[in-house]
Amino acid sequence: MNNLNVATAREVALNVLTKVLQQKSYSNIQLNFSLNNSTLDERDKALVTQLVYGTIQYKLFLEYQIKHLLRAKPKESFVVPLLLMSVYQLQFLDKIPDHAVLNSANELAKKRSSHGAYKLVNGILRNVQRQGPLLPAVGQTAEYLSIKESMPEWLVKYLSDKFGNSKTARILQSLNTVSHNSVRVNTKKTTVQAAKEELHDQGFDVTVSPLRGENILLSHGGVAATNLFRDGQITIQDEASSVVVDALHVEPGDIVLDACAAPGGKTMQIAELLDQNVGKVTALDLHEKKLALIENNAKRLELTDLITVQAMDARNVASEFGPQKFDKILVDAPCSGLGLLRRKPEIRYEKTFTDIINLSKIQLAILESVAQSLKIGGRIVYSTCTITPEENEEVVARFIAAHPEFFVEQIKLPSFDSVKTEVGTDLTVRIFPDDYQTDGFSITSLRLRG
Numbered sequence: 001m002n003n004l005n006v007a008t009a010r011e012v013a014l015n016v017l018t019k020v021l022q023q024k025s026y027s028n029i030q031l032n033f034s035l036n037n038s039t040l041d042e043r044d045k046a047l048v049t050q051l052v053y054g055t056i057q058y059k060l061f062l063e064y065q066i067k068h069l070l071r072a073k074p075k076e077s078f079v080v081p082l083l084l085m086s087v088y089q090l091q092f093l094d095k096i097p098d099h100a101v102l103n104s105a106n107e108l109a110k111k112r113s114s115h116g117a118y119k120l121v122n123g124i125l126r127n128v129q130r131q132g133p134l135l136p137a138v139g140q141t142a143e144y145l146s147i148k149e150s151m152p153e154w155l156v157k158y159l160s161d162k163f164g165n166s167k168t169a170r171i172l173q174s175l176n177t178v179s180h181n182s183v184r185v186n187t188k189k190t191t192v193q194a195a196k197e198e199l200h201d202q203g204f205d206v207t208v209s210p211l212r213g214e215n216i217l218l219s220h221g222g223v224a225a226t227n228l229f230r231d232g233q234i235t236i237q238d239e240a241s242s243v244v245v246d247a248l249h250v251e252p253g254d255i256v257l258d259a260c261a262a263p264g265g266k267t268m269q270i271a272e273l274l275d276q277n278v279g280k281v282t283a284l285d286l287h288e289k290k291l292a293l294i295e296n297n298a299k300r301l302e303l304t305d306l307i308t309v310q311a312m313d314a315r316n317v318a319s320e321f322g323p324q325k326f327d328k329i330l331v332d333a334p335c336s337g338l339g340l341l342r343r344k345p346e347i348r349y350e351k352t353f354t355d356i357i358n359l360s361k362i363q364l365a366i367l368e369s370v371a372q373s374l375k376i377g378g379r380i381v382y383s384t385c386t387i388t389p390e391e392n393e394e395v396v397a398r399f400i401a402a403h404p405e406f407f408v409e410q411i412k413l414p415s416f417d418s419v420k421t422e423v424g425t426d427l428t429v430r431i432f433p434d435d436y437q438t439d440g441f442s443i444t445s446l447r448l449r450g
């Protein structure tokens, strides 16, 4: 990496961060757009990604390091993002020497500012360098954890209330680690052993997931360039997400509804289990523009014959499809997404407790509607990528109270005999993000009495 490239990488990162932090753009969209329109090499693109996600992830901690040093809000919009990005490098990236961070921050400030902002930037960064990392007093648990893990204080208090202080500390710390590179093996096309060997030959360190034996964890990314991926022998999918479809127990001849399907990871897993001649999965999503994601996945995996894609509000399933249409239904519901914070770091600053309550109403309405189109004896798997009881056990409890014709079924999977997932008395399986360093998920299986 030469100096010119590093400066350019930091400039791209600063542009993305300014848009995300000041204009509330989505980090993944801004980042993809900027990287696709840049001439940076792969290493510099990786640096940009790390700077953008790291700075957003630790925003509250980083702000805490500089807030007493900033007497007034800087006039120019790039100054705070530049400071946060630079403090992130000083305090989290050991491989970048402090003088390189300061020099590039000064250069960027000079290039951007006609008002001498670089003096302010330089002064603050030198202070941060001298003072070392700052944290609130340990005794004040919620504030301390909030700053240390950069999570809003309401969320720390909420989780501590539900799961206790030490579990909350482990959950939050885990959500700040890097996501697994997990692939699900399509056992119709290959075996776990063969996929492991081939991936190893292609330079990946491989381990079988302790949560799900048909997922392989890889030492690094880039698997989309392998022929295994192109041939559909493996699919990039988190292990906890793959377990959701296991709970549906799809049979080859099933007629399945995937009610909230985009981008289609679970639709593909369902379709891989179906028989070409008899089985079928209908994949719905509220947002028409997301359907192309499902269609593209289906094309790559040669599953288009098995999948029908349709834009629809899942709350209208009963009126659109009528009664007794599906053997199995997956409701992988829109949710607060707290289990996905590693992949979408800014969600933590946007979600509120009111969102959780509002989402729970939509989730229940979706369940109410799809339930009317399930065949007698059929199964609904209700899942969310969050761990809040309001969006899981409480939705299920309200649904069951209104529908005694359904019962909650114990989820029995080969992998669950040996794993430590939390199964409440209400039979919702909760996979915490710190249990296996996977995405956090909650899964409930609902059965219509025969």
Ligand SMILES: C[S@@+](CC[C@H](N)C(=O)[O-])C[C@H]1O[C@@H](n2cnc3c(N)ncnc32)[C@H](O)[C@@H]1O
Pocket (backbone or CB within 6 Å): 241, 259, 260, 261, 262, 263, 264, 265, 266, 267, 284, 285, 286, 287, 290, 312, 313, 314, 315, 332, 333, 334, 335, 366, 385
């Ligand atoms: C958790 S994501 C689904 C992820 C997907 N099952 C997968 O594995 O790739 C939830 C999806 O529900 C969609 N959605 C939100 N509200 C909906 C509704 N009322 N009806 C149908 N889909 C909805 C969102 O657009 C989003 O794509």
